[in-house]
Amino acid sequence: MDVNYRQSVAMLRTRSQWIALGVLLAFLAVAGRVFPSEIVDVMNMMFILIVAAHGLNILTGYCGQISVGHAAFKGTGAYTAAMLIVRLGWNHWVALPVAALAAGGAGVAFGLPAFRVGGFYLAMSTLAAQFILPALFLFAMPGIVGGISGITVPRPAIGDFSFRIPENQYYLFMPMCVVMTIVARNIARSRTGRAFVAVRDNEPAATIMGINPFGYKLRAFFIGCLFAGVAGWMRVVYDGCVRPDIYPLMGSIWMLGIIIIGGMGTTIGPIFGVILVRALNEMVLMLSPFIGGFFRPEIAIQMGAGLGLIVFAVVVIVFLVFEPRGLAHLWQVFNERMRHWPFKYEPG
Amino acid sequence: MVTEDEVQLRTDNVCLRFGVVKALDGISLDVKPHQLLAIIGPNGAGKTCLFNVINGFYRPQEGEVYFEGQRITQLPPYKIAKLGISRTFQAIQLYHGLSVVDNIMVGRHIHLKSGMVSGAIYFGWAQREEAEHRKEVEWLIDFLELTSVRNRIVGSLPYGLQKRIDLGRALALEPKLLLLDEPMAGMSRDEKEAMARFILDVVEMRGITIVLVEHDMGVVMDIADRVVVFDYGHKIADGLPEEIRNNEQVIKAYLGKPKEA
Ligand SMILES: Nc1ncnc2c1ncn2[C@@H]1O[C@H](COP(=O)(O)OP(=O)(O)OP(=O)(O)O)[C@@H](O)[C@H]1O
Ligand SMILES: [Mg+2]
Numbered sequence: 381m382d383v384n385y386r387q388s389v390a391m392l393r394t395r396s397q398w399i400a401l402g403v404l405l406a407f408l409a410v411a412g413r414v415f416p417s418e419i420v421d422v423m424n425m426m427f428i429l430i431v432a433a434h435g436l437n438i439l440t441g442y443c444g445q446i447s448v449g450h451a452a453f454k455g456t457g458a459y460t461a462a463m464l465i466v467r468l469g470w471n472h473w474v475a476l477p478v479a480a481l482a483a484g485g486a487g488v489a490f491g492l493p494a495f496r497v498g499g500f501y502l503a504m505s506t507l508a509a510q511f512i513l514p515a516l517f518l519f520a521m522p523g524i525v526g527g528i529s530g531i532t533v534p535r536p537a538i539g540d541f542s543f544r545i546p547e548n549q550y551y552l553f554m555p556m557c558v559v560m561t562i563v564a565r566n567i568a569r570s571r572t573g574r575a576f577v578a579v580r581d582n583e584p585a586a587t588i589m590g591i592n593p594f595g596y597k598l599r600a601f602f603i604g605c606l607f608a609g610v611a612g613w614m615r616v617v618y619d620g621c622v623r624p625d626i627y628p629l630m631g632s633i634w635m636l637g638i639i640i641i642g643g644m645g646t647t648i649g650p651i652f653g654v655i656l657v658r659a660l661n662e663m664v665l666m667l668s669p670f671i672g673g674f675f676r677p678e679i680a681i682q683m684g685a686g687l688g689l690i691v692f693a694v695v696v697i698v699f700l701v702f703e704p705r706g707l708a709h710l711w712q713v714f715n716e717r718m719r720h721w722p723f724k725y726e727p728g
Numbered sequence: 729m730v731t732e733d734e735v736q737l738r739t740d741n742v743c744l745r746f747g748v749v750k751a752l753d754g755i756s757l758d759v760k761p762h763q764l765l766a767i768i769g770p771n772g773a774g775k776t777c778l779f780n781v782i783n784g785f786y787r788p789q790e791g792e793v794y795f796e797g798q799r800i801t802q803l804p805p806y807k808i809a810k811l812g813i814s815r816t817f818q819a820i821q822l823y824h825g826l827s828v829v830d831n832i833m834v835g836r837h838i839h840l841k842s843g844m845v846s847g848a849i850y851f852g853w854a855q856r857e858e859a860e861h862r863k864e865v866e867w868l869i870d871f872l873e874l875t876s877v878r879n880r881i882v883g884s885l886p887y888g889l890q891k892r893i894d895l896g897r898a899l900a901l902e903p904k905l906l907l908l909d910e911p912m913a914g915m916s917r918d919e920k921e922a923m924a925r926f927i928l929d930v931v932e933m934r935g936i937t938i939v940l941v942e943h944d945m946g947v948v949m950d951i952a953d954r955v956v957v958f959d960y961g962h963k964i965a966d967g968l969p970e971e972i973r974n975n976e977q978v979i980k981a982y983l984g985k986p987k988e989a
Contacts (some may be wrong), residue, residue, distance in 0.1 A: 563848045570847030570854050571840045574826070578834045581823035588783055589901060590809035590838035599844060645825065 408558070412550030421546040422662075426654050427557035428614045429638070433650030434564040435607025436635050439487075441644030442573060443600035444580030446499045449490060449509035450635045453605040455627030457483035457612025459517055462531045462622040467524060472536035472617070480609035486513065487605025494597035510629050517624040530623035533616050543617055553614055560610060565647040567603060576600055577645070637696040643706025652707035660695060664688045735794075736761045736937050737782070737905055742791035744777055744961075751777040752788065753961035759905070764931055764938045766948045768972075769958030770981060775941040776818055778958075779907045782939075783815050784808045795905070810838050814903035816894045818910045818941075824883035828874055829865060831882055831893055835900025836861045868896045872926060888919045892926070899930060905937045906930075912944060920944065924951055949973060957981065 412420055436450045447453075461479035464470040470478075490509040493501035517525060525531075535544045536552075543549045567573050578586035579593045586593055616622055634657070642653025668687050672680030699706060737759040744752040751774045759765050767775050780786040782793055784805035792801045800808050814835075823831050840861055842854040869878050872892045877885060882893055891911060898906055908927070912920040924947055930936055942948050948955060948969070955972040957965040959981040965972055972978055 566850035566854075567844070567848050570850060570858065571837065571842050572844050572847045574830055574834050575837060577826055577830075578823050578837075581825050582821050584785065584805075585817070585821040585823065586834070587805040588809050588815055589834050589897070590806050591834075592804070592806045603844060 405558075408554055412547055412554065417546050420550050422658065424546055424549050424553045424618060426658055427553035428611050428618060429635075429654045429658075430557050430651055431560045431614065432608050432611035433635060433638050433642070433654055434560055434647070435604040435611070437604075437639045437642075437644060437647075437650045438564060438567065438573075438576070438607065439600045439604030440636070441639055441646070441649065442568060442580065443576035443597060443604075445491065445494055445597055445600055446502050447487075447491075447506040447601075447604070448503060448629070448632050448636065449506035449513070450604075450608055451627040451629070451631030452510045452513040453483045453487050453608040454612040454615065454631070455517060455622075455624075456486045456513055456605075457609025458616045458622045458627070459525065459612075460609070461613045461616050462526075462533045463524065465533055465616075466531050476610070476613050479613045480606045483609025483612060484602040484606035487601040487608070488598050491598055491601030494601070495594045506632075507629075510632055514624050514627055517622070517627070526622065528624065530621050532621045533619075535617060535620060544620075549617060552617065556610070556614060560607060561647065561651070564607070564650075568647055572596075572599065572603075580645075634692070637692060639706075640696055640704075641699050641706055643708025643711075646706075646708040648711065649706050649708040652711065656695075656707060657692065660691055661688060664691055734761065735759065736796060737939075738794040739778070739782070740792045740794065742778070742781055742788045742793065744774075744781060744786055744788045750961045752781065755791070755958075755961070755963055757956065757963065757966075759937060759939060761904075761937050762931070762935050764927075764940060764951060764953045766940045766942060766952035766955045766969075767958060768942065768945070768948055768955060772960075773958035774961040775958055776909055777961075779815060779909055779939075779941070782808075782907060783813055809901065812902070812904035813907070814898040814901040814905070815907035816891075816898050816909055816911055818913065820887070820890045820894055822882045822890060822893060822897070825881065827881055828869065828878050828885075828893055828896075829862075832865045832868055832896045832900045833861065835897040836865065838901060865900060868899055871929075872896050873922075888915055891915070891923070895923075895926065899934075899936075902934075903936060905939070908938060908940045908942075910941050910943065912942060912947060920947060927951065 411423065415423070432450065432454055436447060439445050439447055457479040460482040461472075461475045464475040464478060465472055486509070490505050491502070493505040496502075517530075518528060522528075535542055537543060541548060543552050568576075575586065575591045575596050576599075578589065578591055579596050583593050586596075612627075615626065619626065638653035638657050639650055640653070641656055642651065643649030664687050668683045671687065672683040675683065703709060735758045737757075739755055739757045742752050742755045743750070753774075755774070755778060757778075767778070769775055777786065781788050784800070784803055784807075788801065792799055794800065795808075795811055795813060798811070800811065823834060826834070840857055842857050846854045866878075869875055872895065874889065874892060874896065877889060882890060885893070895908070895911060898908075911927070912923050915923065927938065927940070928951055931938060940948070940952065949972075952969055955965075955967065955969050956963060957972060957975070957978050964977050964981060965975045967975070
């Protein structure tokens with residue numbers, strides 16, 4: 381058979397795919413300079429969220445292991461970075477891999493109950509992480525860890541190019557997000573990623589192919605939380621500080637919602653999820669003063685936050701019920717339709 | 729390497745109980761390399777349980793299992809797989825979210841070397857390895873006549889094809905010993921014939937030892953080198969197909985009592 385296997389394992393196969401990628405990269409390259417500062421700032425936050433969401437997607441989407449502590453693992457990366465930079469005077473760039481490894485290590489520690497079959501023990505253990513780790517940020521050795529007011533962290537710079545303003549941070553976060561997206565995709569399409577899915581879809585059948593399920597669950601925790609650690613480091617650069625309240629339980633729940641909406645177990649899913657959730661957020665922010673006008677002022681003040689949560693919850697439920705494979709699946713169906721157009725597409 | 733007259737797989741007085749149910753009651757069995765051994769027996773005789781003991785899903789209360797002289801009774805299933813024992817399932821167990829190619833590619837798991845780091849970098853080493861092993865997988869897809877569905881997600885495929893994918897995945901591991909649990913159950917005559925052909929071809933081309941559980945006596949008598957009969961966890965007969973056909977105890981086990989569901 382004359383098949384070019386190198387080509388059939390490649391990510392991009394057609395010319396239009398390469399062109400689309402080129403256009404996207406060109407857009408990303410200039411976007412940090414053409415948009416107003418507030419929009420660039422929102423994009424920066426999205427890059428950070430995407431990196432974190434890729435991590436949770438590897439863990440929960442690909443390997444099927446639930447975590448409700450993703451924000452805490454992100455916080456672990458952030459605090460490790462902050463303490464290395466401020467207390468020990470480390471270089472930002474050297475602190476990055478160490479922060480990532482620290483978060484990965486914490487993930488493995490709290491992922492140990494994965495050897496028990498079923499999600500319950502993991503849910504409890506990662507929930508425990510979500511309470512224990514931020515409690516450490518808040519109460520452990522306030523002189524070093526910073527207590528309630530956290531630690532102020534200087535921004536890194538490359539020569540004269542300082543990452544203090546959003547327009548410049550963009551050129552740090554955007555490439556990092558692109559690289560981490562490629563890394564996530566590479567893991568998913570190689571041996572490790574296939575083993576994750578095998579463990580998720582059918583553990584006994586994974587075992588008989590020589591896959592140690594427990595070993596791969598821990599690997600998924602390590603990689604997933606490594607991504608969270610990288611996102612935590614980015615967040616330190618973004619905020620210029622660490623504080624215990626930046627990594628709450630709600631953050632972990634949002635993360636789960638993002639990968640559900642975007643489509644679990646696909647690399648594009650977390651990106652779609654972050655974009656949609658962010659767009660919903662902005663919409664709610666715009667609409668809430670208007671809706672708030674119908675209520676008494678005391679209530680109206682709290683509308684914004686409350687409305688955001690309600691919209692988010694409703695959207696997640698709608699996706700769980702009607703499209704559990706998320707936006708990524710809708711996108712795939714749309715692509716197939718386009719490819720077969722004008723012929724009718726029969727989904728397999 | 730094992731020679732022809734050596735024993736590749738030996739179960740020695742294996743007893744497996746579930747409460748009061750004796751699923752396996754003192755099963756001793758020798759399987760020689762390159763043999764096609766068929767196990768037959770009524771429903772609930774313990775055939776699947778024996779497979780589950782051999783590949784490590786169940787720990788027998790008594791007895792031992794040896795593979796190529798090594799005691800494997802206490803090993804976890806994934807280590808037993810690495811020794812070169814592969815199997816298929818009576819009720820299909822595929823990775824329903826993966827394509828046909830990827831399902832069979834998982835069967836290559838123990839032969840691929842790339843880990844987390846080289847996988848994350850991908851370009852270069854891992855990519856070359858993927859392409860190499862895809863060649864083997866594509867050969868199997870070709871051999872099992874799955875070419876037209878190779879990129880489909882397996883969950884949506886018909887039963888007969890899923891059975892073949894299950895076989896393909898087991899073969900991708902390049903096992904020395906292959907355990908097939910009713911690979912032809914619920915198939916049409918044509919599908920059964922195709923499956924029998926795949927099995928015979930594999931034995932011939934790769935010299936794999938096969939232990940086959942099958943209810944269809946016609947198929948068993950046609951393709952087996954040796955037949956073992958189970959009844960209520962006991963081995964009641966062991967011999968050449970023609971010996972089994974005329975064995976009184978076997979006839980009684982199959983015909984002498986009302987057949988269970
Ligand atoms: N996990 C289990 N727990 C309790 N009993 C079990 C279990 N697995 C098997 N058994 C019992 O062990 C006995 C043998 O079962 P087994 O599945 O090996 O039969 P079989 O020969 O494969 O039958 P079939 O032809 O129906 O597949 C049966 O009585 C069955 O109910
Ligand atoms: Mg059975």
